[in-house]
Amino acid sequence: MSVRLHDSLRQAVVDLAPREPGRIGMYVCGPTVQSAPHIGHLRSALVYDLWRRWLTHRGYAVTFIRNVTDIDDKILQNASDDEPWFALAYRVEIEFTAAYRALGILPPTYEPRATASIDRMQRLTARLIERGHAYAAEDGSGDVYFDVRSWPAYGELTRQSPDDMDAADDAPARAKRDARDFALWKGAKSGEPSTAQWDSPWGPGRPGWHIECSAMAQRYLGHAFDIHGGGLDLRFPHHENELAQSQAAGDEFAAHWVHNGLVTVGGQKMSKSLGNSVFAAELLASARPVVLRFWLSSAHYRSTIDYTAGSLAEAEAAFARIETFLARAAKRAPVTAGEVPEAFAAAMDDDLAVPQALAALHEAVRAGNAALDADDAETAARSAAEVAAMLAVLGLDLEGLGGAGAGGRSEGEHAALDALVQRLIDERRAARAARDWTTADRVRDDLAGAGIQLDDTPDGTDWRLDG
Template identity: 65%
Template sequence: MTLRLYDTRAHELRDFVPLDPENVTVYVCGPTVQSGPHIGHVRAALGFDLLRRWLAHRYGRVTFVRNVTDIDDKVLANATATEPWWALAYRMEQEFTAAYEGIGILPPTYEPRATASIPQMQQLIQTLVERGNAYPAPDGSGDVYFDVRSWPDYGALTRQSLDAMEAAQDADPRGKRNPQDFALWKGAKPGEPEDAVWDSPWGAGRPGWHIECSAMSKRYLGAEFDIHGGGLDLRFPHHENELAQSTAAGDGFARYWMHNGLVTVGGQKMSKSLGNFTLAADVLAERDPLVVRYALAAAHYRSSLDLTESSWAEAEAAVDRIRTFLERAERVAPSATPQREERMPPAFFDAMDDDLAVPRALAVIHESVRSGNAHMDAGRIEEARHDVADVIDMTNMLGINPLSVQWKTAGGAEASALDALVQTMITQRAAARADKDWAAADRIRDAIAAAGITLEDTPAGTHWSIDG
């Protein structure tokens, strides 16, 4: 079986062949930390978390880099007299980390901040100037621009004609040769914080946004690496500019490009600038984090995702079905994981190898749940054990095993309170049955059922689960 990924530069599915099969290299554009993450940021990170997990399963070692843009116009704009830009950036970085951890996204191998790689950025800019692909502004402002007309392949990623492109809006056009030229270095301006300025051969200033990722990816992964990822909204101009400046400098850069679809609200992109965003912290405060992870993973990573109340309800029901099945198996088929090598059904493997078709992979999980329940109903315990093992392996792979330590401790006080309440009612029902007060026992059972809770009486006691 061959892993195939959709390469957004090639506009087609391609067989994935890593540079080094013993160390797959991935660079993903991380957040610009001017404010806290919305749920769209978390969905993007989750898509590449699933990629990273599958690559690790297929190849073993994955060097995964996700940067933090901690110096930017927006960061400076949101700073205040009481919270300087660097303090704001650090506080927002922590909020992103908390949101990622909240839904089980693995930490990257390296998570470099842009401000820690200024010398590497300046070196890359100097190379571009020497090659004739960049120029300092003639007005002495300290700006340095990439000359888009000096690079014939500019526009290759998004297949755009240069003449059809709008002017670059990332810097003052005061010294540009062409409207589409973009900033590599921004000369210091009056009123900007003194600690947001670095010395350079072209004058004091700070890096442009695009040069940051080119320099950091090269520093941590080398001049050529396997996969570059990010949100669909980054294809232009950010990734287009990264590709141009890195290849113009003589680097092979990314061999595959992957972009995740966006979270939408009423068909419109969720965006801080549009004001239609939902903060990740608010979602995680209101919902089971495992349900959030499942809901965000349930759509294919390249598709747009319009989150509604039904999205959360469907995810909650799906998680409950898996949890109820695994808990039942612990009672009915103890030691339900046979001694064997980790394996997954071929249909699951095929789905994940087909450009991470997670919706199909989830369908395989639920088919195994149905099969395992049928085997337990019929008393075929050994067959059920194999279904359980499959479900455990598949859910572990996707990070959605409800019985993993992470999710068992993530339910919080609400889950504990619900369990205490239901256990009290189960005890009362048992006492009524012991007294042969069948009417009282039935009333308690009906009240529990009306709340959407199912009771299962076994020789080991009564167990409860939420109806799926």
Template identity: 60%
Template sequence: MTLRLYDTRAQDLRDFVPLDAENVTMYVCGPTLQSGPHIGHVRAALSFDLLRRWLAHRHGRVTFVRNVTDIDDKVLANATDVEAWWALAYRIEQEFAAAYAAVGILPPTYEPRATGSIPQMQELIARLIERGHAYPASDGSGDVYFDVRSWPEYGSLTHQSVDAMEAAEDADPRGKRAPQDFALWKGAKPGEPADATWASPWGDGRPGWHIECSAMARRYLGAEFDIHGGGLDLRFPHHENELAQSTAAGDAFARYWMHNGLVTVNGQKMSKSLGNFTLAADVLAAHDPLVVRYALAAAHYRSSLDLSESSWAEAESALARISTFLERGERLAPYGWAQVKEGLPTEFTEAMDDDLSVPRALAAVHTSIRSGNALLDAGKYDEAKQDVADVAQMTSILGINPRSPQWRRTESGAEASALDALVQTMIAQRAQARADKDWAAADRIRDAIAAAGITLEDTPAGTHWSIDG
């Protein structure tokens, strides 16, 4: 089977053929650190975490780069006399890292900050000027712009013509030759912090937003790499400009462009500018992080996701089914297991290879759960082992295995210990009554346990108790 991914630039599914079959290279645009993450940011990062996990399963190694923009107009605007721009950026970076970690998003191989690659950005700008695709502003402001009309392929990512594009609003229009030209370097302005500027051949200033990713992708992955990812809202102008400036400078850049769908609120994109966002911290305070991960992953990564209370309830119910089934499998492990077949169920693999169709992959998980539960109920323990193993592996690849150490909660405290001791005593009394063929006593004990909301399950490995959910 061949992995096929939807390439935004081609506007079609393409067979995925990496440059190096043993090391897939990915660059994903990370956050701008002006304020804390909303749930849309988490959904975006999770989309590419799922892709990364599947690529790692298929190819073994993934070099994954996700940047953070720690210098930007918005960062400077949100800084205060009490909290400098760099302190704000650092604090917000930690908030993003905490939200990502909470829902099990793997840390990137490299996570560069924009301020750490200023020399590489200046080098790229100089190349563009030398090739005739960029120009310093004639008014002496220190601004440098990309000349969009100098590059015939400008607009190829989003399939737009230059004449149909709106003016670039990423910098003061002073010194521009055309409204669509975008800033590569921004000359320092009065009132801006002195420590937010760097010396350059064009005057003191700081980088434009778009040049950051081009320079950092090249620095950490080379002139050509496999996949560039990000949110759907980044296609234009950010990714369009990245593609133009990198290829105009002579780099092949990304071979595949992938974009995740947005989280919506009443049909509108969730964003800080619209003020309709839900902070990730609030969602994670209200819901179990694994439930949040499942709910965000359950829709196809390219689709819009409108979250509601039912989203969390459905995710919680699905995870309970997974956890209960895997727990049953763990308890029966000592009992005469047959050898399981290697590999994943075909339905799961086909779903993931079909542009990362996680909804279909989850359907395969629940199919195996139904099959396995039926076999366990029928006492066919050897046959059930395959389904248990399959569910464990499928959910581990998706990062939603409730029995994995990351998510598994261990009961602790005096109350849990006391309850277990009491129930185990009653289970032992019931077992003795059955051994003595005192069926009436055995039934009374079981009824008393059931009245307390506790379910008993007799298995070849012993009797297990659980609280009714």
């Protein structure tokens, strides 16, 4: 059976047909490093790690690109005199990397930063102007916009007509020919730091968000590649704009578009106004990384997954049953990974149907336990080998996540957790300095609820796992 995936552009499950036999080029929109990673970031990164692992298991050589957006309006807004935008971006990028590493998410083949490809963004913008699909603003601002009316296919990814779209809010509408035109280049504005400006044919400024990914994908994967991935919330306007500007510039761009579902918290969308964001530091403090990965993997990647107070406890109990079986089997004979069962492979081939794949895993555990109870060593060993193989493909093998075993934490996991907890300690320190006791108490309470105790000393604040 060939690998099949849901193509958002075609709105159907289709066969994956690589442009080059045996090779896959895959681009995934990575984080905008403006603030700490939360549960939604972890889920999205994990989805494409699973895709990459399965495609590799099926014999493909995968070139996997995940970018870092390190220049953006929100990064500039969140910067301060004490922490310039580039320092903020770098600090937050380290937090993302630590969280990814703790979850066993493989590092990309390349991980480009937007600021390293400014020249390519400018060349792509110039090409769009030459082809009649972009224009420089006439108000002297230095802005350059994509002309959506010049591209008849605009809106095809999300099945929308431009007439039904809201105005693009990335630049003042007064300089646009159409309110839906979006910025390719943003002219420098009063009050913005000179370090966030680059010279260009249209004057000093910085790139718009959408042009960044088109340029970086082209740089590392060429003018045509196999899969473009990202969160469902990126379909519009980000991916719609990427597709339009890339093809308008003459590039074929992505053959398939894949989007993962979002994460809700207690049935509600995460938002700052609701104060219900769940951050990576809290999650990694409240559960073993392998259990967190197991839970985040358990729903189909295109579905919404809802996080509640009991989610990780249920996942811990379910994963412990798998570990208990492997421990029982290992007392009889060493467990080594074998081949994955056909039912598992068929599920993974069918648009990465991990819930059905996990059903095959649980069935192997059930059969293995029954064989152990019946003193059937051969069947038990075969089941254990299948379970080990399935866990390895899913990135759930304990050795791959530090080898800590039930309840333990490896040195690498502790280092990753420390980086994330330190970010919350810094937030609390800043709140106390500003006499914002409400925020300071909330941070302490959130960490305490996750089993992390803070100890304030004359030399600073230390943390420890309670119990």
